[in-house]
Amino acid sequence: MKTAIIGTGYVGLTTGVALAFLGHEVTCLDVDSAKIDQLNSGECPIYEPHLTALMLQAKPNLKFTTRADVALEKAEVIFIAVGTPSLPDGSPNLSYLKSAAQSIGVHIESSYVVIVNKSTVPIGSGNWVESLVRDAYRAHHKESHTQFVVASNPEFLREGSALADMLFADRVVVGADEPKAIEVMRKLYQPLIEQTFEAPSFLPRPENFRAVHFLSSDLQSAELIKYAANAFLALKISFINEIAELAEKVGADIHSVSRGIGLDSRIGNRFLQAGIGWGGSCFAKDTSALISTGKEYGLPMAITQAARDVNARQRTRMIEILMSELKILKGRKIGILGLAFKPFTDDLRDAPAFEIAQTLVERGAKVVGFDPIAMDRAKKEWGGLDIEYAAHPESVFDEADAVLLITEWPEFKELAFQSLSQKMKNRLVVDGRGLFDSKNFRLAGIKLITLGRSNS
């Protein structure tokens, strides 16, 4: 099918590449010409495992352009995947969504077009997009020869595993108030739903994975499914973090507790990894938007708010632990392992490392950070933050009064702690992700404090 994608961020680019790989004719549109030039030369503007390789494989079906007419005129399905960042009051900034909708209205020409909201948009945005498209269409077309329908198709991919999440999804959700639009979307996703495509060698199909559940609903329900899913995942993490603090007090080990409750199939074992909590572009933004929608309807979203409060506390706890161990932060040297909000991404949005480093610097400490892939981006995006960047993970231990593990890159587990301990001024490591094995630290003579464990 002829498909256009507006916005080449994480969601837009992954969707475009995956649909082209599945055999559709995809044109990705973005206003950022530098990004489009980069994509046209085969380079990927974001770090996401396997995306460049899949882009290469899908190349015959994939175009990148800054010209809205080229992308939209012949399209039968148009995805809107533009950013919806939070405004200072917590509600999402919908200006990119608005201009995408207006541009669609100006350029669409096919007889039947499904316009798909892929961006996470507030409930009711489908209707709003429809009215924007209609107004722009009427203003630019003398006669009406296009029928268009707005659908919602929320995205559930995670950064760092975006392609596997997309190709081997738990479900595809499509909301629209017209059955024909649902059928067009089902047809678009058919190879994915029925898993008829040959999986790329670098992304093998999980064993016994045979089909993807296709769920259709009305427009509003699909919009709410996205927010409810992210809020639920966020509160699952905050719940285990609240229990983790209690575990520390009563002498329990949160990792055993997570396993113990996760084996209950009603609870499930995923997203129960305790630590410094969630960061990234989605959970903070979407929980805040959900609360702001609740407010519009006079509904206090108490559970979602509590999840946010507990999450904010996790970052403060790292500082509290350091203060309790070191007493004075002024003049101390603190190493930080991991800067991005999670491993296998260089995305620094709402990364806990930033807030923690900033607080330490404000309190007079010297901070040295390391990340396997996010350092170049940190140097650019965190220009105002006065920290040093180490060339190797080992260097953050040099003369350190403490080292904090913020992002659980597996390679950090393999560091030679025995020899690194010799380089530390004070042998203290705080593990914010439950990555390290306490035995290695005992042998190295380093005091290890792990969130959620009663540390001795």
Ligand code: UGA
């Ligand atoms: C999240 C959702 O998982 C996706 O389903 C959704 O599509 C996406 O937001 C979105 O709305 O775009 P993402 O933010 O990329 O995906 O990454 P996650 O793997 O969900 O991790 C989010 C944060 O939670 C990370 O900081 C991670 O370290 C933290 N986390 C995750 C925990 O602290 N504990 C866990 O058990 C799991």
